[in-house]
Amino acid sequence: MTTVLVSLNQALRSCLADSPDVRLLGEDILDPYGGAFKVTRGLSSEFPDRVMTTPVSEAGIVGVGVGMALRGLRPVVEIMFGDFMLLAADQLVNHAAKLRWMTGDEVRVPLVVRTPMGGGRGYGPTHSQSLEKHLLGAPGLRTVAATALGNTGALLRTAVLADDDPVLFIEHKLLYGSALLPAGIGAEFDIQASEERYPVFRVRVAGAPTPCLTLVSYGYPAEQARLALKALAFEHEVFAELVVYTQLGPFDDRPLRESLSRTHCLLTVEEGTRSLGWGAEVVASGLEAHGSGLRAGRIASLDLPIPAARTLEAAVLPGVESIVASALALLR
Amino acid sequence: MNPCDDPLELYRRMLLIRTFEERVLEGFSRGLVYGTTHTAIGQEADAVGVLSCTRAGDVVVSNHRGHGHFLAYGGPVEGLAAEMMGRATGVCRGRGGSQHLHWKDFYASGILGGTIPLATGMALAERERRIGHVVVAFLGDGTLGEGVVYESLNLASLWKLPIVLVVENNRYAQTTPIERHMAGSLPARFAAFGIPAAERDTTDVLEVRRLTQPLIDAARSGAGPQGLILHTYRFSAHSKGDDTRDPTEIERYRRSDPLPLHASRLAAADVQRIGEEVRAAVDQAFQAAESAAPADPRTLTPALGGER
Numbered sequence: 001m002t003t004v005l006v007s008l009n010q011a012l013r014s015c016l017a018d019s020p021d022v023r024l025l026g027e028d029i030l031d032p033y034g035g036a037f038k039v040t041r042g043l044s045s046e047f048p049d050r051v052m053t054t055p056v057s058e059a060g061i062v063g064v065g066v067g068m069a070l071r072g073l074r075p076v077v078e079i080m081f082g083d084f085m086l087l088a089a090d091q092l093v094n095h096a097a098k099l100r101w102m103t104g105d106e107v108r109v110p111l112v113v114r115t116p117m118g119g120g121r122g123y124g125p126t127h128s129q130s131l132e133k134h135l136l137g138a139p140g141l142r143t144v145a146a147t148a149l150g151n152t153g154a155l156l157r158t159a160v161l162a163d164d165d166p167v168l169f170i171e172h173k174l175l176y177g178s179a180l181l182p183a184g185i186g187a188e189f190d191i192q193a194s195e196e197r198y199p200v201f202r203v204r205v206a207g208a209p210t211p212c213l214t215l216v217s218y219g220y221p222a223e224q225a226r227l228a229l230k231a232l233a234f235e236h237e238v239f240a241e242l243v244v245y246t247q248l249g250p251f252d253d254r255p256l257r258e259s260l261s262r263t264h265c266l267l268t269v270e271e272g273t274r275s276l277g278w279g280a281e282v283v284a285s286g287l288e289a290h291g292s293g294l295r296a297g298r299i300a301s302l303d304l305p306i307p308a309a310r311t312l313e314a315a316v317l318p319g320v321e322s323i324v325a326s327a328l329a330l331l332r
Numbered sequence: 333m334n335p336c337d338d339p340l341e342l343y344r345r346m347l348l349i350r351t352f353e354e355r356v357l358e359g360f361s362r363g364l365v366y367g368t369t370h371t372a373i374g375q376e377a378d379a380v381g382v383l384s385c386t387r388a389g390d391v392v393v394s395n396h397r398g399h400g401h402f403l404a405y406g407g408p409v410e411g412l413a414a415e416m417m418g419r420a421t422g423v424c425r426g427r428g429g430s431q432h433l434h435w436k437d438f439y440a441s442g443i444l445g446g447t448i449p450l451a452t453g454m455a456l457a458e459r460e461r462r463i464g465h466v467v468v469a470f471l472g473d474g475t476l477g478e479g480v481v482y483e484s485l486n487l488a489s490l491w492k493l494p495i496v497l498v499v500e501n502n503r504y505a506q507t508t509p510i511e512r513h514m515a516g517s518l519p520a521r522f523a524a525f526g527i528p529a530a531e532r533d534t535t536d537v538l539e540v541r542r543l544t545q546p547l548i549d550a551a552r553s554g555a556g557p558q559g560l561i562l563h564t565y566r567f568s569a570h571s572k573g574d575d576t577r578d579p580t581e582i583e584r585y586r587r588s589d590p591l592p593l594h595a596s597r598l599a600a601a602d603v604q605r606i607g608e609e610v611r612a613a614v615d616q617a618f619q620a621a622e623s624a625a626p627a628d629p630r631t632l633t634p635a636l637g638g639e640r
Contacts, residue, residue: 055490060449060483067453070439071391073460075453090480094443095450101635103434104425139635165636196640252640 004152005176008039011153012076015160016047019074022160024051025061026078036080037116037176062088062113066096069111069166076160082117082170083126089135096166097140108164114156118172118220118271119301119317124308130219130272130301132170136249136281142198143248145170145219148178149201150193155246158197170248172220172271188230198247200255204240205233213240213327214259216282217269218248221299221318225269228323236328240267248278253285260286266296267327271318274300297330299323336384342537343594344606345384346376349400350591351614352409353568356399356416360572364622365416369430370397374535374567377590378470378500379404381540382560385548386468391458393451393469394440396431397500397566401470407435409613413621421620426627437465445471445478448497452484455493455557466494466551474505476514476521485525485557492556496547497527499561504577506570522559529559535590 015022024040030053034041044051054061058079065075079085085092096109119128136143144159144167146152152175159167183193183201190206193199203226204211213232217225222244232238243259245251260266266286268279279298287294302316336342353373359365372379379400383392386405394401402412408423415422416430423435431442441447451469458465475481476499488495505513522529528550530543540562547558565585569575595603 052491055483055486057480057483057487059480060452060487063446063449063480063484064453064456064487067450067455068457069453070450071454071457071461073457090443090446091449095441095446097635099434100637101633102424102428102432104423104427105633105637106424106434107439142636165639247640250636250640 001179003176004146004148004178004180005037005039007151007153007180008146008156008171009041011156012040012043013046015157016043016050019161021072021074022050023068023073023075024078025054025065025075027054027056027080029053029078035078037173039114039171040078058084058087059091062091063095065111065113066091066099066109069109070099070107074110074160076112076114079113079115081127082115082131083129085115085131085135088113092135092141092166092168093138097138100165101140109166110164111166112159112169114169114171116171116173118174119306119313120174122308122310122313125305128306130270132168132248133272133277135168136278141166141168142250143168143170144198144246145248146172146175147201147219147244147246148175148223149181149191149203149244150183150199152180155198162197170219174220175223178223189226194255196247196252200246200252201244202255202259203229203242203244205229208233208239211239211241211263213238213265213267213331214263215240215242215267215269215327216245216256217242218245219271221269221271224318224320225323227320228327231320231324232327238327238331240327251281251285253289256282256286257289260290260294264290264293264295265330266294267299267330269299269318269323271301273303274298275303295330297326299326335387337541339594339597340602340606342380342384343598343603344610345380345404346537346591346594347606347610348409348614349376349379349403351610352403353399355614355618357568357572359417359618366418367429368571369416370571371568372397372400372566374585374589375500375502375564376400377535377537377540378498378562378564381537382468382498382544384541385544386466389437389463389465391437391454391465391467392439393447393454393467394433394438395444395447395470395472395475396442397472398431398433398440402433402435402438402440405438407433407438410617410620411435413617414624417621418627419621419624420627420631421624422627425631444475445481448481448484449487451495452488452493455488455495456491459494464552466496466548468496468498468548470498470500472505473499473501473503473510473514476518477505485522485527488557489525489527492554494551494554495557496551497557497559499559501561501563502566504570507574507576518561527557527559529561531561533563535564535588535593537590537594
């Protein structure tokens, strides 16, 4: 079984093997520890000169990555927890994202910043967040999210080797152990991938009739939405299709419009807090494209910090049951 | 720009900066220059002295007060004037303006301190290229309040990177005197990270050169990061008209103006000739910039080049 973790690890190994310009930087990423979530395990043993452990200096190391990228290297910086991204927000928003454009396209910044986001592990308010929404609107920054669909390591490889602009690469912690679900028609799901370099996946229950609802999601919540898709079909005879984005920003509304032209009904599913988030952008884009006659709703975390206690955390984060309930309410 | 030890050329470079920046301030009052600016009138010996010790291929990282660095690096006078006037012919096509300049291996940004880890990363990349380039990064006393500077000093020293960090202490962070914004010792900031640093209160371009050359040579030869602390003074306001300093203090520092200080070593005829040449060059650059077309909104290409 190939997990998301294995896929990402193999992708980084292949990047190091295939391009002498690739460097990995991050806190505690050397063997035998191999990073807090083990994404870099084995790589410092294989490429000792090109995998660099760093001090606890998130702003410093993302800035160093920007400088390296400006001068011909292809750095990949790991930020141990996505919550710490805000320490490096200046580097990402004011430097990495702007440099190409503000110099009149004279320079490029082929930097990847990888970071785990998300809750569900009881880590509490500062180690559980999905903060990407605060960075998504920065012009010049591409944000890509790992997924359990298709080959997620290939996404990372594209970001590292084939994208000459800065990429913020989001990895939900609960995805690491998930098995990759290949595109194609399997026993349970029909999964189609678009042609974009950061593809959009369309997921339906195998053999389901024309859908009446579009679920839009990314990352781990897309896995929850996939389970909701199944529950809706088998327990409620409601057939939906799930559109899973891997590139969150800039947002490409074409796959959304295409699906809404069939369903006229939209439910977004994300783990960031509900207000002013990615889902709000998706709904707004859907409305602009579809016009009146669109029914829409959003599933997200409550607008609260993420609590540590299991019972409280579960109440704040979105879950399969709340997706199913919201979908049914929307269609009622 | 090529290394230079010719006293006449050093004078020419300093006068070019002075004349250019005086023209910029004049341009604001005439409505010709738009936006903001931060001039370094009085600090010319730093830019010229330091960068006259660099060689082609070395990387320069500058800050909001960067016209002097840009011109001392050899950046195009007309391109800079045009950038500040929002013309299509500006070095960054009107997108960057006064604080965000890029030309060849010169980079500047208006985020204080945020540039220092970039410079550190550039030094790492240059070391890996093994062709002996160094990075010279300028920062002011005000920027010493930014935490990321210290992360960068730590990284640069830890990894022995070829970078020279030049602190231009003009004694004010915007309007706040250094006594009210910085605790402790300035050289001790470098010492704490094991970075050797030279320190001098000087506006003499030759002395700046004498201090800088060994530091650049050391960084180039693999000795790791080097610090240079230059105590200086700006005669001009922080930006345009926002000066709250005591005029008698400014007058006192004007006695150590780097231009007459260095000109006194030169033949009067040379000084006069260079003065005329520089004025003519700056006139020509500003006229050309003024007659260039304004930056065209149709050139507002999408971020990420329009790739989805």
